[in-house]
Amino acid sequence: xxxxARTLEALYALFLLLPFLFTLLVFFLxxxxxxxxxxxxxxxxxxxxxxxxxxxxxxxxxxxLFLTAxxxxxxxxxxxxxxxxxxxxxxxxxxxxxxxxxxxxRTVYYLPSVISTAAASLLLxxxxxxxxxxxxxLSFLLAHLPHxxxxxxxxxxxxxxxxxxxxxxxxxxxxxDPALALLSLPLALLATYALGLFGVIGAQxxxxxxxxxxxxxxxxxxxxxxxxxxxxxxYTTIPTFMVLFLAGLKGIPQSLYEAAALDGASPWVIxxxxxxxxxxxxxxxVVTMGLIGTLQLFDQVLFVxxxxxxxxxxxxxxxxYVYGNVFPSGAAPRVGLASAAALFLAGLTLLVVLLQRRFxxxxxxxxx
Amino acid sequence: MRKVxxxxxxxxxxxxxxxxxxxxxxxxxxxxAIVNGLLKEVVQPKLDKEGIRVVYEPIEGDYTQWxxxxxxxxxxxxxxxxxxxxxxxxxxTGKVEPLDRYFSKQEVAAFLPNLVQGFTYGGKLYGxxxxxxxxxxxxxxxxxxxxxVKYPNQQDTWETLEAKLRQVQSKLKDVAGxxxxxxxxxxGPFAFATGWKPxxxxxxxxxxxxxxxxxxxxxGLVKRGAARFAQDLGEGWTGGCFGGEKAAVALEGxxxxxxxxxxxxxxxxxxxxxxLDPVTRKRGNFVFTVSWSMNAASKNKEAAAKVLKALxxxxxxxxxxxRGLAIPSRKALANNPYFQRPGKEPELNRIVFQGSxxxxxVVYPFKFRGYGGDWMRPINDALLAVITxxxxxxxxxxxxxxxxDRLTGRK
Numbered sequence: 001x002x003x004x005a006r007t008l009e010a011l012y013a014l015f016l017l018l019p020f021l022f023t024l025l026v027f028f029l030x031x032x033x034x035x036x037x038x039x040x041x042x043x044x045x046x047x048x049x050x051x052x053x054x055x056x057x058x059x060x061x062x063x064x065l066f067l068t069a070x071x072x073x074x075x076x077x078x079x080x081x082x083x084x085x086x087x088x089x090x091x092x093x094x095x096x097x098x099x100x101x102x103x104x105x106r107t108v109y110y111l112p113s114v115i116s117t118a119a120a121s122l123l124l125x126x127x128x129x130x131x132x133x134x135x136x137x138l139s140f141l142l143a144h145l146p147h148x149x150x151x152x153x154x155x156x157x158x159x160x161x162x163x164x165x166x167x168x169x170x171x172x173x174x175x176x177d178p179a180l181a182l183l184s185l186p187l188a189l190l191a192t193y194a195l196g197l198f199g200v201i202g203a204q205x206x207x208x209x210x211x212x213x214x215x216x217x218x219x220x221x222x223x224x225x226x227x228x229x230x231x232x233x234x235y236t237t238i239p240t241f242m243v244l245f246l247a248g249l250k251g252i253p254q255s256l257y258e259a260a261a262l263d264g265a266s267p268w269v270i271x272x273x274x275x276x277x278x279x280x281x282x283x284x285x286v287v288t289m290g291l292i293g294t295l296q297l298f299d300q301v302l303f304v305x306x307x308x309x310x311x312x313x314x315x316x317x318x319x320x321y322v323y324g325n326v327f328p329s330g331a332a333p334r335v336g337l338a339s340a341a342a343l344f345l346a347g348l349t350l351l352v353v354l355l356q357r358r359f360x361x362x363x364x365x366x367x368x
Numbered sequence: 369m370r371k372v373x374x375x376x377x378x379x380x381x382x383x384x385x386x387x388x389x390x391x392x393x394x395x396x397x398x399x400x401a402i403v404n405g406l407l408k409e410v411v412q413p414k415l416d417k418e419g420i421r422v423v424y425e426p427i428e429g430d431y432t433q434w435x436x437x438x439x440x441x442x443x444x445x446x447x448x449x450x451x452x453x454x455x456x457x458x459x460x461t462g463k464v465e466p467l468d469r470y471f472s473k474q475e476v477a478a479f480l481p482n483l484v485q486g487f488t489y490g491g492k493l494y495g496x497x498x499x500x501x502x503x504x505x506x507x508x509x510x511x512x513x514x515x516x517v518k519y520p521n522q523q524d525t526w527e528t529l530e531a532k533l534r535q536v537q538s539k540l541k542d543v544a545g546x547x548x549x550x551x552x553x554x555x556g557p558f559a560f561a562t563g564w565k566p567x568x569x570x571x572x573x574x575x576x577x578x579x580x581x582x583x584x585x586x587x588g589l590v591k592r593g594a595a596r597f598a599q600d601l602g603e604g605w606t607g608g609c610f611g612g613e614k615a616a617v618a619l620e621g622x623x624x625x626x627x628x629x630x631x632x633x634x635x636x637x638x639x640x641x642x643x644l645d646p647v648t649r650k651r652g653n654f655v656f657t658v659s660w661s662m663n664a665a666s667k668n669k670e671a672a673a674k675v676l677k678a679l680x681x682x683x684x685x686x687x688x689x690x691r692g693l694a695i696p697s698r699k700a701l702a703n704n705p706y707f708q709r710p711g712k713e714p715e716l717n718r719i720v721f722q723g724s725x726x727x728x729x730v731v732y733p734f735k736f737r738g739y740g741g742d743w744m745r746p747i748n749d750a751l752l753a754v755i756t757x758x759x760x761x762x763x764x765x766x767x768x769x770x771x772x773d774r775l776t777g778r779k
Contacts, residue, residue, distance in 0.1 A: 045436055
């Protein structure tokens, strides 16, 4: 019997896909169906599951810890996705210039994403301790506020004088002319130093001791420890997305920029009318991946909230809530409840991504 | 020649068949060396005669997760460690074999009663304690000498100890008296000393006046200049501060010895009991302990029971004790010459051993019914909030009580 070429091709395809289909079926579909089943039972790993209807789902919304986790997850996801997309784009544009040694810069900027989350979390703990670098930096800044103020004022004065002088000679210069600033800045520095030397201005005694991690205090409704995680995660994810944007930028024809330059378009117009619209497919990818990734935040919560000493209420997310209920410390597993929470998280992720596609940025254009 | 080899091979195969295998598991880390040594030198020689071979499978990573999964999936070994902290929720599942059938009353009575009580659930014994720990107060002799302050001793009350710590902290500017942690595992003993109980008859937790007295004392140590908050010193436990000579005393069990051996081998330290409550003149303590327990689904229960007995036999415990590896659980060891040896480690081990007895005062096992960490969290949060100055005592205790009431169903 001879198989038709098309059938043969399909068989080959199926054969090559088999390993992936197998893992998909076993580790995704089967696991998903089991989780769905367990979410309607009171399963605890040991006694046979007993059907309890939607009780687990109802219980979730009566649990303050779950509601906190939900709030944190959504806030975290929105803030981090927005921040990392914006900064990755800006960084990519900056690194897309034909400059000498740009490859080295690209490598340097890519490095943060190579750090494992465990190592990054350790760094985070160290930076945000009460006597850590962040508080010390803030203390230093506040202590030297008089110096900084005088430096700023003196710089403006010197720059102003130079500009005025230049204009009087009929030279049209902008106020922040870099060439003039090159002279004003050292002058201002020297003058500030002199003022400090003569005791006109002096450092104050300031000690910032903000407990960033062991606290439930909030800023804009988000607890401090979660802000710390937001900062760190944004910092470590930007490089990955920056690479995607860089790839996208390479795909934009140079002729468009040249044409725009001939027409005298400003940088902002070039950015908003050429770069961003043509980057839409990448933008869609970055935003979608960002949303999915951030909604599943887990490991940093474990490191910072678990062993780092931040209270659970200040860092918990949905993914951690699921984990915490499957393996509660010192208590019997609550698999039914955890399954319900896991399915809720899956549904939420799907919903957020669909909403994003509908009202945010999509592959083809600005939806809505 | 080849034939002989084949016959030998066949014979050895038969020998293996006649042996009964007993699988045992515990966590990894330093325990691997201890159990391997114990098996090789004490346990296996004894069991060889009975035709029992012990297969040891240590678990690195999260042991609790592994055990719960393995028991649920039916792949768990015949014998395994059970930590007192999650023992009740595990015993409640019926996956652990009660041991009353295999051990006579006398055999059980040879172990410290506090520990046996810890592994008794619903009137049945579910585990033989292999070793244990309590909390003791370790002090840095050099730092106390340098500050010209008397060493802490077992007559100290909270107040006299605090006075000493305050002196050390004010004399040696960059050293804290104690570095406090916001953890019930360290604060609990002080609350027990007042007579407060974690659960009342109805199984509910009431943070009463006694609890409050201990809470105010403990959380106020930082403000009164006798301690610093561990996290502010970049540490997560009192032993870390102690080893780095950032604090003059630590509140830890005998596990600190191994840490100090590595981190600060020349540190001169002494050990004494936790201080007394000035009102009740009592002290409190926790028992942290681990048992060998048997899988209810084991196919070789009789053989497993023999292995269990060998693992907790007087010889095995003596072997462990002499190497200073852990503090074994038999009563008779109280008078062991090891504890009388000079040196910082035997002293530490002796105080920790005695911490579980009458000298330890009011001692509770480190377990909280089936609630585990969920029960400790409100109290830890309250400790943290007050120590870092984010809440007053009233507010913190009110919030903790509300969270505990939600957990235990108290109206």
